[in-house]
Amino acid sequence: MNHYVRRAAAVLLAATLIGAAACSAGEEAHPVVFAAASLTNPFADLAENAEVNVDYSFGGSNGLVDQLVGGAPADVFASANTATMDRAVEEGVTAGEPVRFATNLLVLVTPAGNPAGITGLDESLDGAKLVICAPEVPCGAATAALAETVGITLEPVSEESAVTDVLGKVTSGEADAGLVYATDAAGAGEDVETLEIPESSQHVNEYWIVAVKGGDADSASSFIELVTAAAGQELLADFGFGPA
Amino acid sequence: MPRWTWLPFALGLTFLVVPLAGMLARVPWAELPALLVSHEAVEALGLSLLTCVVATAVSLVLGVPLALAMSRMTGRTAVVVRTLVTIPMVLPPVVAGLALLSTLGRRGLVGQHLSAWGIEIGFTTVAVVCAQVFVAMPFLVIALEGALRADSGDYGTVAANLGASPTRVLWRVTLPMSMPALVSGAALTFARALGEFGATLTFAGSLAGTTRTLPLLVYLTREQDTDLALALALVLVLVALVVVAVSARFNRPVST
Numbered sequence: 001m002n003h004y005v006r007r008a009a010a011v012l013l014a015a016t017l018i019g020a021a022a023c024s025a026g027e028e029a030h031p032v033v034f035a036a037a038s039l040t041n042p043f044a045d046l047a048e049n050a051e052v053n054v055d056y057s058f059g060g061s062n063g064l065v066d067q068l069v070g071g072a073p074a075d076v077f078a079s080a081n082t083a084t085m086d087r088a089v090e091e092g093v094t095a096g097e098p099v100r101f102a103t104n105l106l107v108l109v110t111p112a113g114n115p116a117g118i119t120g121l122d123e124s125l126d127g128a129k130l131v132i133c134a135p136e137v138p139c140g141a142a143t144a145a146l147a148e149t150v151g152i153t154l155e156p157v158s159e160e161s162a163v164t165d166v167l168g169k170v171t172s173g174e175a176d177a178g179l180v181y182a183t184d185a186a187g188a189g190e191d192v193e194t195l196e197i198p199e200s201s202q203h204v205n206e207y208w209i210v211a212v213k214g215g216d217a218d219s220a221s222s223f224i225e226l227v228t229a230a231a232g233q234e235l236l237a238d239f240g241f242g243p244a
Numbered sequence: 245m246p247r248w249t250w251l252p253f254a255l256g257l258t259f260l261v262v263p264l265a266g267m268l269a270r271v272p273w274a275e276l277p278a279l280l281v282s283h284e285a286v287e288a289l290g291l292s293l294l295t296c297v298v299a300t301a302v303s304l305v306l307g308v309p310l311a312l313a314m315s316r317m318t319g320r321t322a323v324v325v326r327t328l329v330t331i332p333m334v335l336p337p338v339v340a341g342l343a344l345l346s347t348l349g350r351r352g353l354v355g356q357h358l359s360a361w362g363i364e365i366g367f368t369t370v371a372v373v374c375a376q377v378f379v380a381m382p383f384l385v386i387a388l389e390g391a392l393r394a395d396s397g398d399y400g401t402v403a404a405n406l407g408a409s410p411t412r413v414l415w416r417v418t419l420p421m422s423m424p425a426l427v428s429g430a431a432l433t434f435a436r437a438l439g440e441f442g443a444t445l446t447f448a449g450s451l452a453g454t455t456r457t458l459p460l461l462v463y464l465t466r467e468q469d470t471d472l473a474l475a476l477a478l479v480l481v482l483v484a485l486v487v488v489a490v491s492a493r494f495n496r497p498v499s500t
Binding site (some may be wrong): 134173 | 345349351366367445446448449450451452455456460463465467468469
């Protein structure tokens with residue numbers, strides 16, 4: 001028994017040492033990036049492809065601004081919409097001009113096979129279980145604006161706080177249709193069928209990136225360059241983002 | 245009690261109380277009345293209270309017999325059943341939601357058959373109550389089972405010997421004797437149902453007046469209107485305080 005305890009202790013010790021070594025090796029300047037949750041996958045790939053170390057903190061754009069205002073140490077901030085970037089600028093946590101680096105469109109998704117026979121933002125939604133984002137959150141505000149342009153009154157069975165919750169209700173088959181971003185639809189792959197909405201191009205969602213005041217300006221600008229360069233833009237397109 | 249325990253006592257209490265104090269410090273007291281009578285706040289509070297009352301009632305109807313049966317079990321059966329009953333209590337709420345979704349959802353184990361009959365629970369108030377009962381009923385069952393086990397059963401035996409039927413013994417002797425546990429268990433169930441969030445969000449959705457309970461509204465308004473979110477959070481704290489106070493009152497040992 002004692003033998004095992006000692007061996008376990010040795011393994012633990014070794015792991016701690018390796019961990020400590022890894023940490024100190026990573027202490028070379030690498031950017032700390034606060035980015036909207038919808039950027040999780042492309043940004044992770046971006047760092048991997050460029051073989052650079054990046055410390056990411058992904059979350060809701062608004063919450064990230066709250067953290068920055070609260071003094072969280074970051075070099076770069078990437079927002080999933082214009083309003084939140086405006087707020088960050090107003091709060092004085094940014095350094096330099098924000099750069100628009102991607103766009104995203106709302107699309108209609110249905111579970112694979114489209115069991116309710118949805119054809120678009122039209123009468124086919126009557127009696128169907130539609131899930132959208134609540135108007136209080138950015139994707140919901142975009143949904144409301146889109147519905148107005150199309151001239152349809154949406155009657156959702158649920159208004160979610162996050163676009164991922166909308167997608168979850170559709171992929172699980174619980175809902176017949178949902179309004180999500182093209183990137184969410186692309187991420188869900190074959191679990192959903194995507195119907196494009198022509199009017200959607202009038203309500204493009206813009207992604208902005210900026211250096212954070214008090215952060216490391218060099219690592220910030222090199223990361224922003226990575227995102228806006230051709231390779232970065234191609235990668236974003238692969239994930240369903242539109243061009244800046 | 246050794247004197248040094250006062251230090252961890254003070255630290256522990258501080259750790260638990262300071263976050264609440266921090267929240268109270270940020271509540272916009274001046275605008276509080278206006279915020280709390282807003283239509284969406286009243287609607288969400290009404291829905292929360294309604295669903296919690298129903299969920300507590302359902303928990304009593306199903307949970308009391310469950311606790312009774314469990315208190316009579318011995319050995320491995322008792323351990324297995326108690327473990328099964330406790331699981332929903334300790335599950336992360338979002339896991340509880342996924343479990344309900346895979347069972348009662350449209351494509352779920354049971355839900356697909358219900359769906360064939362035209363019964364769909366998802367996105368309805370019934371789904372909210374289901375989520376609440378699932379996570380909250382164990383509190384009642386565990387509290388009551390403990391009390392029933394502690395009861396020697398002597399009074400029940402005497403009543404039975406005097407000719408009372410088993411049902412009469414249950415209503416007139418067993419349950420009145422475990423009334424403190426029953427009340428505090430029900431209060432805990434109500435409180436847990438009131439705070440239910442993850443399972444509701446995952447399984448029931450969020451629509452004003454139908455499925456958007458107070459915790460879901462707090463979560464949503466936090467995105468946009470921190471003041472309203474804090475005001476609503478205060479309401480939840482107050483309701484929780486009342487429930488805990490009621491529970492504590494009934495749970496006091498009978499003084500002679």
